[in-house]
Amino acid sequence: MTPDAPTVGARVVVRHLAGGTGPSGGPALNDVVGRVLGVDDSTVTVQRRDGRTAIVALADIVTWKVVPDRPLRRRRARDVDTEELTRITSRGWPPIESQRLGDWELRAAGRFTGRANSVAVHGSPGVELTDALERVEAFYAERDQPALAQVVTGSAHDTALAAAGWTPMDDYHGGAVVQVADLDPAYAADPAARIADSVDAEWLSHYGRVNDPVSARAVLEGPAQVAFVSIGDPIVAIGRVVVTGEWAGISCVEVDPEVRRQGLAKRVVDTSLAWAVEHGADKAYLQTMRANTAAIALYAPYGFADHHDYRYLRPSTATSQ
Structure with a gap:
C-alpha cells in the first residue's frame, strides 16, 4: 500500500x-x-x-x-540555532535561482528583496574564504547584480567578511531583526478575510517593494504551503504566511494609510496565524526593520521576541573590481 x-x-x-x-x-x-x-x-x-x-x-x-501529530512542542522557538533559523527563513522566502557553495546558499531573484538576492552565509563554504568570496562576486556579476552577503550580526562570519574588506549597507534595507514566537493552539481567523494560494495584481499593488511583478510572484508563491490574506473590497490590507515544517513565516503585512489604526493589521495577523496552525506550524518567525516600531509593537502581544539581527555586507570598491 x-x-x-x-x-x-x-x-x-x-x-x-x-x-x-x-x-x-x-x-x-x-x-x-x-x-x-x-x-x-x-x-x-x-x-x-x-x-x-x-x-x-x-x-x-x-x-x-x-502517525499522530506531535502532542507537545519539542523545541521552543527561541532555542533554535541561529544558523538553522537562517536556513528555515530562506526556505520561506525562496529565490528563483539557488546554488550551493558548501553550506552557503547563493540566491538570485531579479533583485526582488535582499533576502532572495544575497548569499546566505552559514556553516562552511567548503573552500578558503578568499576563494568563496571570489565565487560569490562572480555569481552576481554574471547576473548583473551587486554582490551581497546576508550575515548574522556579530557572528564569526560577520567578523571574517569585514576583515576581508566587505562593508555594511547603511540604508533602510541594510538588515533586519528576526523575531520568533511559540504559537498557541488556536487563533481566531477573521471571517471577512480572504485567503488565496496565489497573488493577483490587486494584492501585489499593495506591497510596496515590487518593481518586477514576475520576479515578485515567483518568490512570494515559491513555497509549497503559502497563503495570501486580504481584507476589503477593494483591498485595504494584506499579509502573507508560509509554513515550512513546524515553522510559519509572517510577512508583507500592509495596511492602506487612510485606514490605519483600525485594527486591520491585527486581523490579518490573526488570520495568518490561524492558517499556520491549521497547516502544522507550532512556531513562527518574522523579519522587520529595527526602525519599524509600529510592526514591532503589532507583534509583541503575540509573544514575538528578538532572536537575532542580520545585516547585508558588500565588497568594498577595492575588492569588487
Missing part, C-alpha cells in the same frame, strides 16, 4: 529503500517523517519539520503509515 491523494496534509513515516546494503546484509533502508505535500503517479513528497522536503519514489517504499 502506498500514499494516495487523501494522504496529503497527513503526518506520515515512510520507510524506503536507500540504495546499497544495510548493516544486516539486506537492502539499506531509510525513514522519512513529515507531512505529505503531494503524491503523483511515481513519487510522494514529504516535508520534514525544518521545512526540508524529501521526494521518495513509490516503487522504493517498503512501509508507510499515518
Whole structure:
C-alpha cells in the first residue's frame, strides 16, 4: 500500500529503500517523517519539520503509515540555532535561482528583496574564504547584480567578511531583526478575510517593494504551503504566511494609510496565524526593520521576541573590481 491523494496534509513515516546494503546484509533502508505535500503517479513528497522536503519514489517504499501529530512542542522557538533559523527563513522566502557553495546558499531573484538576492552565509563554504568570496562576486556579476552577503550580526562570519574588506549597507534595507514566537493552539481567523494560494495584481499593488511583478510572484508563491490574506473590497490590507515544517513565516503585512489604526493589521495577523496552525506550524518567525516600531509593537502581544539581527555586507570598491 502506498500514499494516495487523501494522504496529503497527513503526518506520515515512510520507510524506503536507500540504495546499497544495510548493516544486516539486506537492502539499506531509510525513514522519512513529515507531512505529505503531494503524491503523483511515481513519487510522494514529504516535508520534514525544518521545512526540508524529501521526494521518495513509490516503487522504493517498503512501509508507510499515518502517525499522530506531535502532542507537545519539542523545541521552543527561541532555542533554535541561529544558523538553522537562517536556513528555515530562506526556505520561506525562496529565490528563483539557488546554488550551493558548501553550506552557503547563493540566491538570485531579479533583485526582488535582499533576502532572495544575497548569499546566505552559514556553516562552511567548503573552500578558503578568499576563494568563496571570489565565487560569490562572480555569481552576481554574471547576473548583473551587486554582490551581497546576508550575515548574522556579530557572528564569526560577520567578523571574517569585514576583515576581508566587505562593508555594511547603511540604508533602510541594510538588515533586519528576526523575531520568533511559540504559537498557541488556536487563533481566531477573521471571517471577512480572504485567503488565496496565489497573488493577483490587486494584492501585489499593495506591497510596496515590487518593481518586477514576475520576479515578485515567483518568490512570494515559491513555497509549497503559502497563503495570501486580504481584507476589503477593494483591498485595504494584506499579509502573507508560509509554513515550512513546524515553522510559519509572517510577512508583507500592509495596511492602506487612510485606514490605519483600525485594527486591520491585527486581523490579518490573526488570520495568518490561524492558517499556520491549521497547516502544522507550532512556531513562527518574522523579519522587520529595527526602525519599524509600529510592526514591532503589532507583534509583541503575540509573544514575538528578538532572536537575532542580520545585516547585508558588500565588497568594498577595492575588492569588487
